[in-house]
Amino acid sequence: xxxxxxxxxxxxxxxxxxxxxxxxxxxxxIQQRWRTNGxxxxxxxxxxxxxxxxxxxxxxxxxxxxxSAVSYVANELLENAMKFSYAPSQHxxxxxxxxxxxxxxxxxxxxxxxxxxxxxxxxxxxxxTENIDTLHMEQLTHAxxxxxxxxxxxxxxxxxxxxxxxxxLQDPAVLxxxxxxxxxx
Amino acid sequence: xxxxxxxxxVRYDATTATVICQGSFRLRGTExxxxxxxxxxxxxxxxxxxxxxxxxxxxxxxxxGINMLSKFVLHVRQYHATQIxxxxxxxxxxxEKSLKNFQRLLPGLQLEIE
Numbered sequence: 001x002x003x004x005x006x007x008x009x010x011x012x013x014x015x016x017x018x019x020x021x022x023x024x025x026x027x028x029x030i031q032q033r034w035r036t037n038g039x040x041x042x043x044x045x046x047x048x049x050x051x052x053x054x055x056x057x058x059x060x061x062x063x064x065x066x067x068s069a070v071s072y073v074a075n076e077l078l079e080n081a082m083k084f085s086y087a088p089s090q091h092x093x094x095x096x097x098x099x100x101x102x103x104x105x106x107x108x109x110x111x112x113x114x115x116x117x118x119x120x121x122x123x124x125x126x127x128x129t130e131n132i133d134t135l136h137m138e139q140l141t142h143a144x145x146x147x148x149x150x151x152x153x154x155x156x157x158x159x160x161x162x163x164x165x166x167x168x169l170q171d172p173a174v175l176x177x178x179x180x181x182x183x184x185x
Numbered sequence: 186x187x188x189x190x191x192x193x194x195v196r197y198d199a200t201t202a203t204v205i206c207q208g209s210f211r212l213r214g215t216e217x218x219x220x221x222x223x224x225x226x227x228x229x230x231x232x233x234x235x236x237x238x239x240x241x242x243x244x245x246x247x248x249x250g251i252n253m254l255s256k257f258v259l260h261v262r263q264y265h266a267t268q269i270x271x272x273x274x275x276x277x278x279x280x281e282k283s284l285k286n287f288q289r290l291l292p293g294l295q296l297e298i299e
Contacts, residue, residue, distance in 0.1 A: 030213075038211045038245070068278040075211065076248055083213075140290060141259065144215065145252030152248055156282040 005124045006162030008180055011098060011107055019047060020096040025089075025111075030082055037082065041074035044097045044106075051099060066185070069157050070097070070104060073181050076149035077108040080179070084120075085110040089174040103185055109178040117165065117175065123147055124163055127154065159183050186224055193243075195224050202233035209245035210253075218253040225257040229267060236267055240284070241274040241299070251283060258290045273298040 011018075021040050023033065045067040052063050074095060081093045089111030098105045112120065126135065127150055136155040139148045153159040160182040168174040188195040193208030204225055212218050229236055238257075246254070261269055271287065271294060273280035281298055288294045 034211075034213055038209065064276075065278045071245065072247075072279055075245075079213075079247060079249075136286070137289060140251075140255045140286060143256075145248065145255065148252055149248035152251060152283065156279075156286070 002164065002166040003121075004162070004164050005121065006128050006180075007160065008162035008164050008178075009105065009182070010164075011096065016101075017051065017099040018096055019044065020094060022092050022094040025085070025087065025092055033082055034079075037075050037078040040078060040095060041071050044074050044095070045071035048097065048099070048104060066104070066183075069159075069183055070106070073153050073157065073159060073183065074106055076153060077106060077179055077181060080149060081108050081110040084112065084116070086113040086116075089168070089171075089176075091168055091170075091174055091176055101185075103182050105180060105182045107178055107180050109176055111168070112165070112175050112177045114175055120177075121165075127151070127161065153181060157183065186227065188220055188224060195221050197224055197228050199228075199231075201237065202228065202231070202235060203237040203239055204228050205239045205242070207242040210243065210250040211245060211247050212249060214249050215252070218249055222253050222256055225254075226260050229257070229261045229264060232264055232267055234266065234268065235270055236261065237270045237272060239272045240280060241272055241276075243280075244277055246279060246283070251286075254287065255290060258287045258294065262291050268293060268295065270295045270297060275299070 048070055049063045049067050052059065052066065078095055085093055091111030093110045096107045132151065132154045136151045139145055139151050150161060154161060162180045164178045166176055168176045186197050193210055196205045258269065261267055269291065271284055273284050273296065275281060275298060284296055288296055
């Protein structure tokens with residue numbers, strides 16, 4: 001059963017340039033894999049800036065800001081996917097970046113633990129319905145800081161977040177979640 | 186007390202009461218950040234009049250790192266006699282976006298972004 005949270009724009013509707021990186025579920029340990037989060041996020045961010053050319057100061061500042069935002073958002077999405085990916089599902093983790101005239105969208109997909117879905121969806125409901133400023137402050141002062149990655153994207157970067165829970169195309173018994181993060185340009 | 190890693194470094198200069206953070210903080214969760222938090226809180230526990238946190242060479246900070254810095258700021262909040270100065274740079278745009286949040290935790294925190 002497919003369930004959508006937020007204004008999820010399916011990848012196929014968001015045509016234009018795109019780039020995708022996939023991670024095999026069992027190839028390396030999470031400790032080794034962790035390092036690839038930063039490498040992948042920075043690669044996507046560097047790649048993106050080639051689409052915003054210009055030699056003047058304003059263009060350079062815009063490039064730097066966009067690069068920094070994509071680097072942060074992609075890294076957080078990958079960290080979450082690595083942390084919460086459900087190993088028994090054997091589902092690959094993927095990150096895709098789509099470019100449109102007015103926005104950059106990142107999509108990260110991973111397998112989810114069926115027993116953890118309800119709690120995750122409750123967190124999502126809070127992110128989508130409650131006051132972001134209040135939630136952000138709450139999590140900054142909270143010991144475990146869970147959800148601070150999403151809240152930083154929403155609060156500091158003005159990112160639009162949405163989620164799609166759906167059975168895997170390869171194995172319908174496996175549940176996957178795709179997180180969409182859309183940055184306006 | 187210093188931490189030297191391939192991807193990041195944390196140094197404490199006791200003579201100027203300054204903690205300098207460099208590189209990229211992409212560590213995994215509270216446990217991995219504990220040694221860095223330890224350096225910061227130990228510096229604060231000496232209760233200097235001013236404690237400077239120099240982040241001008243910190244290229245990247247993930248959300249677990251933001252959480253760690255929040256814990257540090259909340260720790261210093263108990264020492265009313267210590268003023269925190271956070272130094273940042275426009276070179277790394279994340280600093281302008283995220284460092285000001287720490288002032289909400291500690292309104293007396295002085296943020297200098299150059």
